[in-house]
Amino acid sequence: MRKIDPTTHEWAALERVILFDGICNWCNAWVDFTMARDDGRFHFATLQSDKGQELLKLLGLSTQDFETFLLLERGQVFTKSTAALRIARQLSGWWPLLYGLMLIPRGLRDILYDYVARHRYRLMGKAQTCRIPGATDRDRFV
Numbered sequence: 358m359r360k361i362d363p364t365t366h367e368w369a370a371l372e373r374v375i376l377f378d379g380i381c382n383w384c385n386a387w388v389d390f391t392m393a394r395d396d397g398r399f400h401f402a403t404l405q406s407d408k409g410q411e412l413l414k415l416l417g418l419s420t421q422d423f424e425t426f427l428l429l430e431r432g433q434v435f436t437k438s439t440a441a442l443r444i445a446r447q448l449s450g451w452w453p454l455l456y457g458l459m460l461i462p463r464g465l466r467d468i469l470y471d472y473v474a475r476h477r478y479r480l481m482g483k484a485q486t487c488r489i490p491g492a493t494d495r496d497r498f499v
Contacts, residue, residue: 359416359434366412369432371400374499375444376412376427379403379487383477384426392494394448400499403487408499424474437474438466 363370375391377384388401402409404423412427413420416434428440435443439459446456458466473480490498 361412361415361429361432361434363432366408366415368402368408368412368429368499371429371499372431373398373447374400374402374427374429375440376402376404376409376429378423378426378477379405380483380485381423381477382481382483383473385484385488386481388488391444391448392497394450394452395444396449397497398447399444399497401490401497402499405487424471437463438470439463441470442466 361369368374375388377388379385391399392401404410404413404426410420416427418425425436426440428435428443430443442456442459445452447453
């Protein structure tokens, strides 16, 4: 986990922001899934956006090859399986039970995460352009 100072990036002061690969169909489906179950807890942004790119640079992460998505929670930055499980913990239904997987060492959890991330375009394809929020969910995107 990393922490960013709210003075270095405007999103650091937000409660919860998920940054995802905007052209990845898998990632976009996952955002839809999350929005349907999060009771409005999360905001969303693409890694390709100007502010997303700015944040990646600030964190020393690649601005081209998106190996992970990011979860910002009150200035703390989570990636890979830790981010996914922290999000699942805040969804409605039985999804919070998945948080028990945090007992598995992060390195082992991230092996599965990395496998899916490497194959996500092959599994579900990718779009030509980044996701554009619709009128009903525009307020959820920063």
